[in-house]
Amino acid sequence: MMDFSYARPADLAAAGAALAAGGMALGGGTGLLDLAKLGVARPVAVVDLTRLPGLDAIQVSETEARIGALVKMSRLAAHPAMRAALPAVGQALLASASPQIRNMATIGGNLLQRTRCAYFRDAAVGSCNRRNPGSGCAAVGGVTRGHALLGVSPHCIATHPGDLAVALVAFDAVVETWSPNGQRLLSVHDFFLLPGATPGQEFALAPGEIVTGLRIPLAPVARQARYVKLRDRASYEFAAASLAAGMSLGVDGRIADLRLALGGVATIPWRARSVEAALIGEHPTPAAIAAAAALAMREAEPQPDNRHKLALVPALIERTLTDMVGEPA
């Protein structure tokens, strides 16, 4: 590992200046240190954000949850009011990583975690458009069990690995940021960028911009939301496929609101809007659910190693929604 400087600014202004001068932000370090050891991240200056004041609060009101960027994953997962208001968040966090990592990792760092694509994570692999724009994509044609089927481009098929972000996308969270230009509120839908022709640009953040927190609107549909994660190993593995789902029924028994987002199968946390659209206003009958779930992967572009997910994702949606109809909140 190379030598780097380390700063622990006490306020946002100082942090912003250090980042503007080329520093790399450090939260819990569970992602950055990992990539630095692999030689994929090459920080010259590390700017530790964990002493910034006021960024570690969790506030849950009737209508909104506010979560500071420095809140640890484990703390948010255990927060009683949050668990009641939006159970999918706690479930997604507890299905993430390991207890040790969750005790270290921050919510801000979690949002900004990088893909687990093995070709991205090996600095000796020359072709990676994400690491090295224009160099090509070594993953296409390689070992692609874990690669994306949705949101892919000819330039990148790397999967977004996070769990929490899937729940945030389902429930229209807003990311708060700070930069020397001021504070910004950014819909989570605009925060994660599709790879397109520029897979190196993963987040809609300006250089040096700091994530300061999250705001999650607490619609009624959030209360009985859930997060379901599938994987070969029962724990401590990224998702083969995951689903954040929230559903509320109107007095007429029809689906009034429906939120579905997918993880593990797309280049960004993926809102399954076509499935939502097909079901909102309908009765949640098994046939309707099955027909709608089948739409989820209509746009999918599988690799030879991940075709099994074409059936897995609709099955996950179908099962989860059927369970939710069977066990209303």
Add this chain to the structure above:
Amino acid sequence: MSPLDAPVKRGGAGDGLPVLGAALARLDGVAKLEGSARFALDQPVEGLAHAVLLRATIAAGRVTRIDAAAAEAAPGVLAVLTPDNTAPLAAASSWTGAPPAQPQYRPLDAEIFHHGQQIAAVVAETLEQAQEAARLILVDYEAVPAITGLDDPRAGDGDPIDMLSKSWGDAAAALDKAAVRLTLEYRTPREFNMPIEPHGLIAQWDGEELTLWEPSQWLDGMARTYAEWFGLRFDQVRIVSPYIGGGFGSKALALPHGAVAAMAARQLGRPVKLALTRSQTFTGLGGRPATRQVLEIGATAGGRLLAIRQRGWNETSMNAVSVEPLGSVTGLMYALPNFDSRQNVVPVHTVQPGAKRAPGENPSAFGLESAIDELAHAVGQDPLALRLLNDAEHDHSSGKPWSTRKLREALAAGAVAFGWDRRDPMPRSMRDGHLLIGWGMAAGTYPVRRTAGEALVGILADGSVEVASSTADMGTGAHTILAQTAAEALGLPVERVQVRLGDSRLPRAPVTGGSQMAGLMTGAVHKAALAAREVLIGLALSDPRSPLRGTGANTLRLEGGMLVAPDGTAYDVSAVLKATGRERVEALRDTLAENRLKPEDHYRNFTTVSTMRAPTDGDYSMHSWCAHFVEVAVDEALQTIRLRRVVSAFDSGRLYNPKLAASQWKGGIVMGIGQALLEEGLVDHRHARLMNDNLGDYLLPTNADIPEIEVIDVGEPDPHASALGGKAVGELGIVGVAPAIANALFHATGKRLRSLPLTGQRLAEAG
């Protein structure tokens, strides 16, 4: 009497013994929990320099140029070792004692045989400096196409290993006539050992003396290799390996990185530490090679086995022949009148495979025990009943009687505890909500291997006892059972015994592998302890200063730390030693003679495996046996397979410590669950490179993957297998786990998966 009515033996095979056979917790456990146990790489050594390895980024071809100028100029760098600037070492003889094929050995070689092969090393004042400098090295290659695995068409059929050919009867003719005939192909992937303690070492030269702090399952064998590499006498090499943080077969041999560290230390005149990174643990040494086997089984309509014809293939590296003997269990388990087995090894561009828990027996049993289940289904019989029907009264491969074989008892005890009689034989018949439930079973076996051992036992003036041997404790419990053995022989409480292991300066021990350590080392310690007792009693009877001389007794008993004369006069051991002016009495004993070896075989016995005795050497065929019963729950739509419970019964002969034996059995089962459901080296076939070279992507089971495991002991002491009656324990537990799970998966889903691991993806792809 149905097999299910057979009496179930309760309690341990070591029941009734006061010390040996007691379920003692591991004596090294507290030190490990507290973190006070010092492992080899924790050794504080003054003036340490740090080495890191640079690896090839191609899988086949040559290094044409290494430009290390920038690395050499980097801060803290002491040396950069490359194929160009290092002299070759002398090649060492193999672990069997076979002389080397070539006279020289280049641990840093320009010729590339596999992706990730070590090609250079950087030594610096700090680890970080060495790592950073290694990045600055520029390497040019001339690459040629690589053969990426068994499925690569260019790999061909490989080379036959005649030594592994076995046949009796006329399998071809019997297959032709058989009423039922199945042809089945089974595969296992490249698997890795992945101990948590990394491979690595600290090498220090003192003139022509080389000291290595290195985790080792075989100190004497590794010391010999280092001695031969560097042209030293055996006694000029000292290996210290206080504890081992897991090895599973991967820490028995000196490996290329060890040669580099010792070379660097000699060149610099400074101690050098080199630890493999996790990723390098996947490329610096091999685990279990990928295997493929085709079994043709012939049986009567009633399910009686008539013949098996087996063809096996395992991959090996381009520059060495490693065999994973796929026929080791096939002809052994059942009454089999006709058998024909052959095996090829197929060179591919991979690191030289190694030995992973139950090499041979493990994939062999996956094939056989899956095939038996398929046969049972084909002839409409219960798989347990079919196994009992084909039970072997003797070993058909050697024609010899079993020493002991409690396989029927294991099958019966396991079946009862599991509740096998409640199984609905129809596939897809058992459900729990969305889940398909499957019950499967399989048998397993592991041979009793034997090599002579050596130990020193000293009785000290403070009343304590010291046991010393270079044998290794891999966390399996050697310290504990050897203390129990000495305590038992000397009539002392275990707390009085101090066991020193893991230093090649101590009396010799052969490889801690092949599940032979407990049997052979308890024998050696027992013998040395009895000899030390005789020395002590002789002293007490004959030394004029001995307080017991006056009793006129011609024999004494040693009990509870007291020497007792027939008339009841008793003196403390320490009182006798003090009176006679001794600090200690001791005896060094080996068991060469018991193994029909001569004193001149001493060196060969401990530094090669050439004296290791086959399980059929002697009048009997000797093996441990087991039966596994498992329940799986399968969510077909969600492509998820989970284990719900495991019940296994074992015959390992006498248990020196039932608690530790149970731990080993359970550990084997856990590893077998990982093998069955998760573990697989994923190779990018364009580049012959391993893509999941880390513990995030190479999946080992977590606690959440492991269900309740019940283990049952059905063994009894086997007087032929070892001095004190124990048989193999450590590797037995894993054998048969994967096929039991595959069989349960078939029962749950009606789908037969014949390739490990058994993933949800494969299940979905099976349609």
